Amino acid sequence: MNEVKSPKKPLIYYYGIVLLVLMVFNFLAMPWLAQRQIQAVDYNTFLTMLEDGDVGQIQLQEQENRLLFTNKEQTAVYKTALVGDPDLVERALDAGASLSGEEIQQSDPLLSFLLTWVLPIVIFVAIGQYMAKRIMKNAGGPNAMTFGKSSAKVYVKSSEGIKFSDVAGEDEAKDNLKEIVEYLHDPKKYQEIGASMPKGILLVGPPGTGKTMLAKAVAGEANVPFFSMSGSEFVEMFVGMGASKVRDLFRQAKEKAPCIVFIDEIDAIGKKRDGQLGGNDEREQTLNQLLTEMDGFEGNTGVIILAATNRPESLDPALTRPGRFDRRVPVELPDLKGREEILKVHAKKIRVDENVDFNKVARMASGASGAELANIVNEAALRAVRDGRRSASQADLEESIEVVIAGYQKKNAILTDEEKWTVAYHEIGHALVAAMQNHSAPVQKITIIPRTSGALGYTMQVEEGNHYLMSQAELENKIATLTGGRAAEELVFHSASTGASNDIEQATKLARAMIARYGMSKDFDMVALETVSNQYLGGDTSLACSAETAAAIDRQVISLVKEQHAKALQILQDNQEKLHELSKYLYEKETITGEEFMAILNR
Ligand code: ADP
Numbered sequence: 013m014n015e016v017k018s019p020k021k022p023l024i025y026y027y028g029i030v031l032l033v034l035m036v037f038n039f040l041a042m043p044w045l046a047q048r049q050i051q052a053v054d055y056n057t058f059l060t061m062l063e064d065g066d067v068g069q070i071q072l073q074e075q076e077n078r079l080l081f082t083n084k085e086q087t088a089v090y091k092t093a094l095v096g097d098p099d100l101v102e103r104a105l106d107a108g109a110s111l112s113g114e115e116i117q118q119s120d121p122l123l124s125f126l127l128t129w130v131l132p133i134v135i136f137v138a139i140g141q142y143m144a145k146r147i148m149k150n151a152g153g154p155n156a157m158t159f160g161k162s163s164a165k166v167y168v169k170s171s172e173g174i175k176f177s178d179v180a181g182e183d184e185a186k187d188n189l190k191e192i193v194e195y196l197h198d199p200k201k202y203q204e205i206g207a208s209m210p211k212g213i214l215l216v217g218p219p220g221t222g223k224t225m226l227a228k229a230v231a232g233e234a235n236v237p238f239f240s241m242s243g244s245e246f247v248e249m250f251v252g253m254g255a256s257k258v259r260d261l262f263r264q265a266k267e268k269a270p271c272i273v274f275i276d277e278i279d280a281i282g283k284k285r286d287g288q289l290g291g292n293d294e295r296e297q298t299l300n301q302l303l304t305e306m307d308g309f310e311g312n313t314g315v316i317i318l319a320a321t322n323r324p325e326s327l328d329p330a331l332t333r334p335g336r337f338d339r340r341v342p343v344e345l346p347d348l349k350g351r352e353e354i355l356k357v358h359a360k361k362i363r364v365d366e367n368v369d370f371n372k373v374a375r376m377a378s379g380a381s382g383a384e385l386a387n388i389v390n391e392a393a394l395r396a397v398r399d400g401r402r403s404a405s406q407a408d409l410e411e412s413i414e415v416v417i418a419g420y421q422k423k424n425a426i427l428t429d430e431e432k433w434t435v436a437y438h439e440i441g442h443a444l445v446a447a448m449q450n451h452s453a454p455v456q457k458i459t460i461i462p463r464t465s466g467a468l469g470y471t472m473q474v475e476e477g478n479h480y481l482m483s484q485a486e487l488e489n490k491i492a493t494l495t496g497g498r499a500a501e502e503l504v505f506h507s508a509s510t511g512a513s514n515d516i517e518q519a520t521k522l523a524r525a526m527i528a529r530y531g532m533s534k535d536f537d538m539v540a541l542e543t544v545s546n547q548y549l550g551g552d553t554s555l556a557c558s559a560e561t562a563a564a565i566d567r568q569v570i571s572l573v574k575e576q577h578a579k580a581l582q583i584l585q586d587n588q589e590k591l592h593e594l595s596k597y598l599y600e601k602e603t604i605t606g607e608e609f610m611a612i613l614n615r
Contacts (some may be wrong), residue, residue: 026143033139034132036293050080050089050093056125058092059103067109081109086109088484174228180357181350181382182222185215188341189230192316196234196270199314210339211306211316214278214332216324217343220383223320226343227274230318237271239264243280246298254281254298262305262315272316278319282331299328306336345381348478354385355409357369362393363403373409375474376456380416388412414472419464434501435469436459436599437591439509441500442471443581443609444591446493451486455610459603468511474606484532487522492576492583497579500591524565528555533568541565 048101058081061067068082072094078095104111176186195202195209202209215223224240230569231238241261246254265273270404281298306317321327346354349372359370377388390413392404427435440457448450453473460469473493482490498512526532541557555562584591594612598604 026139028566030136030139032315033135037132037135048431053090053092055092055095055097058090062103062107064108065107066078067104067107070104070109070111072111094561096183101565114329136217136379139382174225174232176229176233177478179222179229180353180358181224181346182226182343183350185226185341185343186229188339188511189213189226190233192230193233196230196236196314196316198273199270209316210337211315211320212337213339213341214324214327214337215318215320215341215343217322217546218345220381221343221345221507222382223343224274225382226341227272227320230316231272231274233610234270234272237268238274239268239271240276241276243275243277243282247295248279254294255301258298258301262308265315266313268412270316273315273317275317275319277321279321279323280577282319282321282327284328287501294491298469299331303330303336323546324548325546345379346385348378351377351380351385352401354382355389358389359404360385362389364392364409365405368404368406368409373406375476376410376472377413377416378475380413384416388416391415414459414463417465418467418470422462422464425462427468431468431594432460433599434505434509434512436595437500438497438505438509439469439471440591440595440598441496441498441584442493443496444587444594445496445499445583446473446489447610448583448587449489449492451483452490452493457603457605458598458609460598461602467514484526484530487526487530487532488572488576491519491522491573492580494522495573495577496580496584499577499584500595503581503584503588504591504595519576520569523569525553525574528565529553534563535564535568 046346058067058079061083066084068084068086071080073080074094076093078091080089080091082089101111134260143238176190179186192209192213199209217223217224227240228238239261246257263270281302282296283295283299284294285299317337324332324340327337332340348371352370355374356376360369373388377385380388388409389404389412392408394400395412396404397407439460443455443458446455453475455471456474457472458469462468463470494515497515498508501507501509501512526540527536529540529544531538540554541561542553545552545554555565557565590613594609597608597612601608
């Protein structure tokens, strides 16, 4: 898709060439050409011609010590050495030649006109043409010489041929978009009844969930041209370019209607205009132009604009009002079924063993986006090749999930014996606390092989099915499980290590959300004390309460975590025997499965 452009030379480079050519021409070629017109003769010849009345004009050039003269008709110029001839003037006057102070025209006036005026212009134009051709070639299209035109990539008839069947999961989004496809197929059906299609559709969701793919699939299904442009491409180096690009994009689109215009990352231009001083004028102009264009065409021209963003909350309200991007299609992270389907779609592109359990892989990869799942399948294929196998196996897929989550295994990371024991107890602490509580996901795997992400080991818990809601008890158990690692260390070694930093971070985040957002505290009831600023990009939060309340929240968070930590300690204390037995087993084997774990636990 990305054409490779040869690096552009700066304009000054071309001006330099033109100037050089002209200078060479003027300083060398012109005098040389002029010189060639003058014939050198000896003084005798001059005298003879003078006597014969064949000389028209004479000019003395004393400084150069030469004498120029023409023939009678003044069509040819001759030169000869200036000898000290005292009678020269008299002789010349007698012969009827004119002694002129003016310069003798050294060449044909027509020729010199051509040389001094016409030729440089011709050279100039030729170089201009050459430059234009080069730039056009660089930009790869006949439109490229026109500054400020949109560089939207057009996939006429959706050359990539992506169909809805290529986009797995996302059924609601597909259903929503099918209407658009139908409209593009048969607009009359809609026009007859007087219904007009929404002009703009906003695809919102986290990165890598297939928004771009869906837009392409709409074009692919409807078999219409697909214009694609990223929001950031509108805002370029030159002021005013963005607006003109928008204008041009819409002009092109209207010519090709019915068609799909896709604007990726629309938040780059569609951010709220906040009226701050020193705001980005260029962006605002571009946005204004976009708003104007969207108002400018009727609902039934057949141009449908799809736009994608991860930050719908930051969009300008003018952009999302009815008549513009009035329809919003959420493209969320896939659920279990969706993940399984996405894995299957991508697994078709590689060779996999027949007995691969995609459902299990999908369960393990909970929370992964479509792009991550595609990556997992590819990692599995790479792993199979690395190990010299001809197809990817279940183990490859499972290992590649861990690679995507935690990085590669650090084969030569050397832990001291004590560290290894600590990690083993830490992980079993997590697993045991999880297993001894009611509402925890079953343990799938425990490992103490260090990973490149810095994790020294981890416990993988896998949910059985989809999980949309979490109860207070589940959340509390989760916090207890997170504190279980540290609790085990305390119980066995009577000391703390740095290994729990990630657990602490997660436990605190959960506890804070419970109190400030989910209304799960005694004191605050159902008051929102925290707001999520961008839910699709990491979900950063900001407090919206007084300093006193903030302090009270902190106290509650601390007491909640403390409570769960104490609970975890209690669980481990009650099961000390199992803790030692399991940790020893893990220490020896380094990686154990959930079944092995449960077998020992239930023995
Ligand atoms: P977005 O635009 O939402 O950031 P993309 O549409 O660019 O995501 O998706 C990136 C890649 O992830 C796609 O090329 C595809 O390989 C994979 N992918 C994402 N979602 C899906 C899906 N639902 N089905 C199949 N593949 C998907």
